[in-house]
Amino acid sequence: MQAFIDQLIKDGAFAGVPKEVVYAIAMVVVALVVLSAFVAPLAGVTSWLERRVWARMQSRVGPNRVGPQGILQWLADGIKNLLKEDLIPSASDAKLFSLAPYIVFMGFLCTFVVIPFGANLIVADLNIGILYILAVTSLVVVGILMAGWASNNKWSLLGGMRSAAQIVSYEIPAGLSILTIIFLAGTMSMQGIIKAQGWAPWDWFLFDNPFTFAAFFLYFTAALAEGNRTPFDIPEAESELVAGYVTEYSGMRFLFFFFAEWGNLYVIGAVATTLFLGGWQVPPLPIFDNSPVLLGIAQFVTFFLKAYAWVFIAMWVRATLPRVRVDQLMGLCWKYMVPLSFVCLLGTIGFMFMPADGRRIFGIITFGFALATMINFFRRVVFQIRAAKPELYFKPQI
Amino acid sequence: MDSKEIYASLEKLFPAKVSDFKGDVMEPYLTVDSAAIVEICRFLRNSPGYRFEVLSDLTALDWPKEEKIQIVYHLFSYSQNHQIVLKVDLPRDNPKIATLEEVWKVANWFEREVYDLFGVIFEGHSDLRRIMLPEDWVGHPLRKDYVEQEEYDGISTQRAPLVEKLLR
Amino acid sequence: MNETAQEQGGFYTEDMTISVGPQHPSTHGVLRFVVKTDGEVISEAIPDVGYLHRSIEKIGEKVTYHGYVPYTDRADYLAAMFANQAFCMAAERLAGTEVTRRGEFCRVIACELNRIASHLISVGTFGQDIGAMTPFVHALRERETINNLMEEICGARLTYNYIRIGGVGYDILPETCTKITDFVDHFEPIVSEFNRLLSGNKIFIERLAGVAVVSKEDALSYNLVGPNLRGSGIKWDIRRDIPYSVYPELDFDVPIGTAHVGALGDSFDRYWVRIREMQESVNILRQCLKMMPKGPAISKVPRKFRPPVGECYARVEAPRGDMGFYVVSDGSEYPYRVRIRTGSYTAMSIIDKLSKGIMLADLIALIGSLDVDAPEIDR
Numbered sequence: 001m002q003a004f005i006d007q008l009i010k011d012g013a014f015a016g017v018p019k020e021v022v023y024a025i026a027m028v029v030v031a032l033v034v035l036s037a038f039v040a041p042l043a044g045v046t047s048w049l050e051r052r053v054w055a056r057m058q059s060r061v062g063p064n065r066v067g068p069q070g071i072l073q074w075l076a077d078g079i080k081n082l083l084k085e086d087l088i089p090s091a092s093d094a095k096l097f098s099l100a101p102y103i104v105f106m107g108f109l110c111t112f113v114v115i116p117f118g119a120n121l122i123v124a125d126l127n128i129g130i131l132y133i134l135a136v137t138s139l140v141v142v143g144i145l146m147a148g149w150a151s152n153n154k155w156s157l158l159g160g161m162r163s164a165a166q167i168v169s170y171e172i173p174a175g176l177s178i179l180t181i182i183f184l185a186g187t188m189s190m191q192g193i194i195k196a197q198g199w200a201p202w203d204w205f206l207f208d209n210p211f212t213f214a215a216f217f218l219y220f221t222a223a224l225a226e227g228n229r230t231p232f233d234i235p236e237a238e239s240e241l242v243a244g245y246v247t248e249y250s251g252m253r254f255l256f257f258f259f260a261e262w263g264n265l266y267v268i269g270a271v272a273t274t275l276f277l278g279g280w281q282v283p284p285l286p287i288f289d290n291s292p293v294l295l296g297i298a299q300f301v302t303f304f305l306k307a308y309a310w311v312f313i314a315m316w317v318r319a320t321l322p323r324v325r326v327d328q329l330m331g332l333c334w335k336y337m338v339p340l341s342f343v344c345l346l347g348t349i350g351f352m353f354m355p356a357d358g359r360r361i362f363g364i365i366t367f368g369f370a371l372a373t374m375i376n377f378f379r380r381v382v383f384q385i386r387a388a389k390p391e392l393y394f395k396p397q398i
Numbered sequence: 399m400d401s402k403e404i405y406a407s408l409e410k411l412f413p414a415k416v417s418d419f420k421g422d423v424m425e426p427y428l429t430v431d432s433a434a435i436v437e438i439c440r441f442l443r444n445s446p447g448y449r450f451e452v453l454s455d456l457t458a459l460d461w462p463k464e465e466k467i468q469i470v471y472h473l474f475s476y477s478q479n480h481q482i483v484l485k486v487d488l489p490r491d492n493p494k495i496a497t498l499e500e501v502w503k504v505a506n507w508f509e510r511e512v513y514d515l516f517g518v519i520f521e522g523h524s525d526l527r528r529i530m531l532p533e534d535w536v537g538h539p540l541r542k543d544y545v546e547q548e549e550y551d552g553i554s555t556q557r558a559p560l561v562e563k564l565l566r
Numbered sequence: 567m568n569e570t571a572q573e574q575g576g577f578y579t580e581d582m583t584i585s586v587g588p589q590h591p592s593t594h595g596v597l598r599f600v601v602k603t604d605g606e607v608i609s610e611a612i613p614d615v616g617y618l619h620r621s622i623e624k625i626g627e628k629v630t631y632h633g634y635v636p637y638t639d640r641a642d643y644l645a646a647m648f649a650n651q652a653f654c655m656a657a658e659r660l661a662g663t664e665v666t667r668r669g670e671f672c673r674v675i676a677c678e679l680n681r682i683a684s685h686l687i688s689v690g691t692f693g694q695d696i697g698a699m700t701p702f703v704h705a706l707r708e709r710e711t712i713n714n715l716m717e718e719i720c721g722a723r724l725t726y727n728y729i730r731i732g733g734v735g736y737d738i739l740p741e742t743c744t745k746i747t748d749f750v751d752h753f754e755p756i757v758s759e760f761n762r763l764l765s766g767n768k769i770f771i772e773r774l775a776g777v778a779v780v781s782k783e784d785a786l787s788y789n790l791v792g793p794n795l796r797g798s799g800i801k802w803d804i805r806r807d808i809p810y811s812v813y814p815e816l817d818f819d820v821p822i823g824t825a826h827v828g829a830l831g832d833s834f835d836r837y838w839v840r841i842r843e844m845q846e847s848v849n850i851l852r853q854c855l856k857m858m859p860k861g862p863a864i865s866k867v868p869r870k871f872r873p874p875v876g877e878c879y880a881r882v883e884a885p886r887g888d889m890g891f892y893v894v895s896d897g898s899e900y901p902y903r904v905r906i907r908t909g910s911y912t913a914m915s916i917i918d919k920l921s922k923g924i925m926l927a928d929l930i931a932l933i934g935s936l937d938v939d940a941p942e943i944d945r
Contacts, residue, residue: 058703154584158606158926231697231769234927320763322770323697325927326606384762387755424659424878451786455879455890455907470892472879476786476802483879504789507915515623530616530944540624 030123034112043263044074050315057319084251096150100143101256107139108260115270116190118280118299129190130178141167144245151248159244162326163235169333170225176341177219180348181205181275194279206276207367211347216276218341223268231321265314269307277306401426404482427483432495435486439501450475456508458516462542467493493518515540588617595940611921613914618944626904631657631871639725641906642942647680648884650729656880656893657731660873668861669733670812675854678847683712684885685840692934693764696773701764711749718742733864743855750851757845775828778920778932788916791909792887794936797823797836804883816853818846833935872899886910886937910942
C-alpha cells in the first residue's frame, strides 16, 4: 500500500502537499473504504447468515423476506435501529454509557488494518502484525466494563464483570497458541507468517506437527471465549442476566455491540487462517502467471472462504452447545487450557530441532490423521441424517 | 391401616383430644383439638404403623353459619399407602392455632396461604406474611363474607354497571 | 434496602440484592425471586409469588360444577387435561356418577398426549435456560403436532375443556386415532435424538450434575411430588399406587432418578425422569389405542348437577406431580369450596433452602429442573 502511494507521489499526483499529509489522508480514505465496503456488509451478512444457519438447524426458516433470500435483513435492522429513540437511563453515567459501544467497536475494527486479504491486499503490513491484533482486541474489555458499570443496573454489572474476567483470562491460551506459530514462522508479520507456509494442506502450520494441531483448537476455543460466543456467552446470557451488559442499550448503540461481535467472528476466522491454514496461498497454476488481477482475486477468495468456514463453524457451535457456568469457565481456562498451551509451545519448539525431512514426514502423518478424523466425522453426520426422523430440507433456500 | 383403626388407636393414646370420627363418608375424617394438633401430627409422622411422611394439603373451610373456620389437614403415607384427614375447628372471630412447621416443612407455605386468604394466625410460624396478595391488601378473600375494598392504590375496584358504560 | 457489609480480611464487600423477575426470560411464567448475592454466590433467594393469582378457588364458589370445568384448564394451562380430570373425578365421586369405559380411555389418551406436550416444554425450556437453543425449538416442533392432534380431538390447542363430568366432551374419531398412532411412531426416535443432542452433552451434564441435590427426607418433608419426588429416588406414582381410571389395566414403568451422573436427587436426575416419562407415555398411548372399546364417550349426567352433601379429595398424576382437587359440596349446584393443591406450589417452598451457596446460574438451573409453573403456584 505504501509503495502504491509513493509511486503516485513520484508521478506528481499530489504536488505541493507534504508527504505526511498525503499519507494521513490516504490512510483515512483506505480505512473508510475498508470499513464501508467490506466490514459493514460483512458484519451485516454474517448476522443474516447466523440467523439463517440457526434457523435451518432448528427446523425453522429464518429471515427470508427482505431482499433475495433475506440477505438485506441486516440493512433493514440497521435502518430500524437508527430510527429508534436514543434512550440513556437517567441515573447512568451518560458519557461512559455513550462511549462504551464505540470503544468496543474500535477494538475490533482496528484489527482490519493488518488482515492480509491477498499478497498485495493489506492496508499495512506491520512487522508486529499479530501482536498488534492481540493488543487491539483487548480494547473490548474496557468497552464492556464501561457498558456494564455505566448502565447503573445490577444485571449489567454482573455481565460486565463476568466478561472482563473471561476475556482477560482467555487472552493467555490464545496468546500462547499464537506464540507457537510465531516461533515456527520466525516473524510476527502477517504476510511473513503466510509466506512461511505453502499452498498445500500438508504445508500449512496446522499439520506441521501434532502440537500445532492441538494449538489450533486451543486458539479457536480461546478466541470464541474472547468473542463472547457460546458456549462462553455468559456475559450476554439471555436466560440468566436478562441481557447482560447490553441490558440498558437500545437502538443503534445496541447494534454496535453486536456488529462488533459478528465482525469479530470474521477476525477470529481470519487470524486462524493466517496462522494455521496457509492464508491466501493458492496453487501455482499457469493461468496466474499472466494476470496478477486474477491471482489477486483468487487469493482474496481463498482467504475469504477459509476464514468464513470458521465463522460458519462458530455459528454451528453456538446453535448446538449449552452454556458453561462462570466458575467452570475460569477453571477450564486456568486449569486446562493454559497448561496445555504451554505443552504445545514447548512441543513445537522441540519439533523445530528436528531435521527438515523428519518434519515433512510428521506433517504428512498429521495431515493423514486429520483427514481420517474428517472422514469419520462425515460418516457420523450421515448416520445422524439417516436416524433423524423429521423431514429434512436440504435446500437452503425457501 | 384403616381410618377406623387409626381413630381407635388415636382415641386411646390421646383421650380428650380427638373426637367426632366420620367414617362412613368418602374421606373419613376426625376432629382434633386445636391445642393438641402438633403433638398428634408428630406422633402420626414418627410412629411405626402410621408413618404419615407427607402433609398432602393444609387448607381451610369457612362456615359462617356455625361461626367457625375449619382447618383441614390431609396426611398421607407413601410407605403404608393410607391417608387420614384431620379437622380442627377454630372460632371465626379469632382463629389461632399452632404451626406445623417443625413437623413438615411444607406447612410453612401452606399456612402462609391460609393466613393470606382466610386470616388464620399460626402461632410460632417463622415468616407469617401474605403470599398471594400484595402486602398492603385489606381483607381475607376466601371468607364467605368478604367484600372487596373500594380502592386499591388509587384504582377503583368497582366496575360501573353495563348501562352506564353503554351510555358513556 | 439494607445491604449487609462484611469485612473479609480487611476488604470491604457488600451483598447485592437483585430481583430475578417478574419479567425475566427464564423464570417460568411470572415469578419473582429476591436474591441476595455475594458476587456470583447466592446467600439467599426468597420467592415472591402472586403475580398470576386469579382467585380460581373463589370462582369455584360462584359457578356450577359443569361451568367450572373451563376454569380448571387455567389452573395449569400447560397440563390442562389433568386439572379437568381431577375436578371431574372429584365431582363424579361426590355424586356417584359412573364414567363410560370409552370415556375413560379417551381421557387417558388425551392426558398422556398432554403429558408429553408438557414435558416437551419443560425439557425444552430447561435446555434453553442452560443455553442450548436448538433442542428447545425441536421440542416445540413436536409439540406442534400434539397441539394439532388436540385441536382435532377437542377444538382447542391449549385450554381444552375436554374432560367433562361423566366422560369426555367429544369422542375421538378413528382418523384421529390413526394420526395419534403415526405421531407416536414418529416421536419415539425423536426422544433418542434429543438425548443425543442434549442429555449426553458434557457441558450440560457438568452444569447439572450435583447441583441442588434434594435428599429423600427433604423431598418428603417439603412434599415434592411428581418427577421432583421420583428424581430423589422415591418410587411413587399415583397412576401405579392409587390407581384411577383405566391405569390398573395398563402396563408401564415408573422411572426414578438413578444418579448415573452426579448425586441422587440432583437437577439432572429430575430432568432425566421427565425424559423417561415421555417414553413411558408413548407406551401407554400405544396400549390405549389398541384397547379402545366402542361405546358412548360420556354418560348421562343431569344438567343441574347437584351432588349430595360431602367432600372429596381426588388426585391425579399431572406432569408436575400430584394435583389434588378437594371439593366440598353442600348439596346445592354450586360447590361450597374448591381447593386446588398443585405440585409447583410446594416445589417453590424448597427453593429458598436449596439456593444457599449456589451460583446465580445454578439458581436458573434449579428452577428449571423443578419445573415450576406460575399458573400452578398462584392459581
